[in-house]
Amino acid sequence: MRQTPDDPRQLEALDRELARYSKIELATNYLSRPIMGAGLALIFILVVGLSAFLAFGQTSHSVIVVIAACLGAYMALNVGANDVANNVGPAVGANVLTMGGAITIAIIFECAGALVAGGDVVETIANGILATESVGSSSNFIWAMLAALLSAALWVNLATWVGAPVSTTHSVVGAVMGAGIAAAGVDAVSWSTVGGIAASWVISPVLGGGIAAFFLWFVKSRIVYQEDKIAAARKWVPVLVGTMAGAFVSYLTLKGLQKTFQIDLESSLAIGALVGVVVWAIMIPVIRRQSAGLENRNKSLKILFSIPLMVSAALLCFAHGANDVANAVAPLAAIVHATQLEGMSTSLQIPAWVMVIGALGISFGLSLFGPKLIRMVGGQITKLNPIRAFCVAMSSAITVIFASSLGLPVSSTHIAVGGVFGVGFYREWEADRRRRTARAVAPSNGAFAKEERHLRKLVRRSHFMTIIAAWVITVPAAAAISAVIFLTITAR
Structure with a gap:
C-alpha cells in the first residue's frame, strides 16, 4: 500500500x-x-597594490612602493581586526550596541579620526624611534621599514588569531627597533623612546584598571546602593556624563586634533572643564525626563547609561583613528618619503593617499575580522553591563589625560583592556568582602556557597594570563621577527 x-x-x-x-x-x-x-582582504590588498602601481609605475622605485603599499594595507587590516575592539567591545558586551551597529559606528568615526586628525603620530613613529642617519643609506632605511611593516602585521595577525588584544603601537615600535638594530646596531635606536614605551606596559593597564574600578565604586556607592536609586541617579548621572564629556574633549584636543591645531595641556583641560559644565547642565533635564516612570531597581539604572556609552564609543573610535592610524602607515609613509627624496630627511611629509589606505584598511579589517576580539573584550574577560562599560570608557579618556600630564607614553589597548580587568577584579573584591561580612554576622550561614563558586568566573584567569603574556612579549617578538626579515631580504 x-x-x-x-x-x-x-x-x-x-x-x-x-x-x-x-x-x-x-x-x-x-x-x-x-x-x-x-x-x-586579499582583494583589498591587491587593489591597493594596483592603485600604487598606476600612481608610481613610472618611477625608479615603483616596485618598492607597490610592495610597501600592499604591506601597509595588510597592517591596516590587522589594526582594524585587533585594536578597534577596545573601543566598541564594552558597549557590545553590555548589549547597548549590536555587533553591526558597533562596527558601523567604528568605521565612520575611525575613518573620520584618521583623515581629519591623523598625521602627527605617524611622523613620531616613522622618525622618532630609528635614528635614520645611522642606518648608512636610504636603501638600508627602506629595507628596514619594509621589514618592520611586515613584522608588525604578522605579529598582530597572530595575536588576533589566538584572541589576544595587543598594542599595535608596541608592535610597530618593536618592529622598527628590531629592523634598526639589524641594520646598524643598537646605536641606531632611540632608547629613551623605547624605554618610555616599556614603562607604559605597566603604567597603562594599572592606571586604566584603577580608574575604572574607582568609577565603578563611585557609581555603586552613590547610586546603586542608595535606597532611592532613581533620585540618586538624577543627581549623579549628569555629573558623570559631564565629567565624561569634559574628559573626552580634553582627550581629543590633546591627542586627536594636533594636526588641526596645537594646544597645551592646561588649555586642553580648561576647554574640557567648560564643556563638562555645559553638558552637566544640559543632562539634568534630560535625565529627569528619561528617568520618569522608571522603577526603583538596578535594571532601570542601566537605561540611563546606555546613550552616554554609545557616544563614548564613537568618540573613542575617533581618537583611536587619529592616533593609531600611525601604526598601519607610519613605515609606509617613511618609505614613500625616502624614495621620493632619494635620501633621508627629518621632515616627513605624509601623502593623503597613505592616510586613506590606513583609514580604509582599518575599516575593512574591523568589518571582516573584528567581531572575534570585540566579543573577547566585551564579554569573555568579565561580564559587562552599561554601568561597568561606562566606567571603562571613562577610564580610557581620563587615563590618557592623567598620563599626558605626567609625560608618560600609554597604550590605548592596554588602558581599555586594563579598565575591563579593573572592573572585573573590583567586582571580585566586593563579592569577597560581602561574603566575609556575612560570615562574620552568621558563621554557619552557607548561603554564599553558590557565590563562592561564581566568584572564580568574574574574571577569566585563562584570558587574563594569555593577554598579559602577549603584552609582555609583543615588543621583543616583533623586534626579533623584524630583524630576521631584514637580514633575509638584505642577504647577498
Whole structure:
C-alpha cells in the first residue's frame, strides 16, 4: 500500500533528512566565513597594490612602493581586526550596541579620526624611534621599514588569531627597533623612546584598571546602593556624563586634533572643564525626563547609561583613528618619503593617499575580522553591563589625560583592556568582602556557597594570563621577527 505524506514514519524520515541538510548548511557557512574574509582582504590588498602601481609605475622605485603599499594595507587590516575592539567591545558586551551597529559606528568615526586628525603620530613613529642617519643609506632605511611593516602585521595577525588584544603601537615600535638594530646596531635606536614605551606596559593597564574600578565604586556607592536609586541617579548621572564629556574633549584636543591645531595641556583641560559644565547642565533635564516612570531597581539604572556609552564609543573610535592610524602607515609613509627624496630627511611629509589606505584598511579589517576580539573584550574577560562599560570608557579618556600630564607614553589597548580587568577584579573584591561580612554576622550561614563558586568566573584567569603574556612579549617578538626579515631580504 502506498504511503501518504501524512504517514508518521515518512514525516519522521523527512525530519531527519532536513536536520541533516541543516547541519551541513551550518557547517558550510561556518567554514566558508573565514575563507570569504581572507579572500576579501586579499582583494583589498591587491587593489591597493594596483592603485600604487598606476600612481608610481613610472618611477625608479615603483616596485618598492607597490610592495610597501600592499604591506601597509595588510597592517591596516590587522589594526582594524585587533585594536578597534577596545573601543566598541564594552558597549557590545553590555548589549547597548549590536555587533553591526558597533562596527558601523567604528568605521565612520575611525575613518573620520584618521583623515581629519591623523598625521602627527605617524611622523613620531616613522622618525622618532630609528635614528635614520645611522642606518648608512636610504636603501638600508627602506629595507628596514619594509621589514618592520611586515613584522608588525604578522605579529598582530597572530595575536588576533589566538584572541589576544595587543598594542599595535608596541608592535610597530618593536618592529622598527628590531629592523634598526639589524641594520646598524643598537646605536641606531632611540632608547629613551623605547624605554618610555616599556614603562607604559605597566603604567597603562594599572592606571586604566584603577580608574575604572574607582568609577565603578563611585557609581555603586552613590547610586546603586542608595535606597532611592532613581533620585540618586538624577543627581549623579549628569555629573558623570559631564565629567565624561569634559574628559573626552580634553582627550581629543590633546591627542586627536594636533594636526588641526596645537594646544597645551592646561588649555586642553580648561576647554574640557567648560564643556563638562555645559553638558552637566544640559543632562539634568534630560535625565529627569528619561528617568520618569522608571522603577526603583538596578535594571532601570542601566537605561540611563546606555546613550552616554554609545557616544563614548564613537568618540573613542575617533581618537583611536587619529592616533593609531600611525601604526598601519607610519613605515609606509617613511618609505614613500625616502624614495621620493632619494635620501633621508627629518621632515616627513605624509601623502593623503597613505592616510586613506590606513583609514580604509582599518575599516575593512574591523568589518571582516573584528567581531572575534570585540566579543573577547566585551564579554569573555568579565561580564559587562552599561554601568561597568561606562566606567571603562571613562577610564580610557581620563587615563590618557592623567598620563599626558605626567609625560608618560600609554597604550590605548592596554588602558581599555586594563579598565575591563579593573572592573572585573573590583567586582571580585566586593563579592569577597560581602561574603566575609556575612560570615562574620552568621558563621554557619552557607548561603554564599553558590557565590563562592561564581566568584572564580568574574574574571577569566585563562584570558587574563594569555593577554598579559602577549603584552609582555609583543615588543621583543616583533623586534626579533623584524630583524630576521631584514637580514633575509638584505642577504647577498
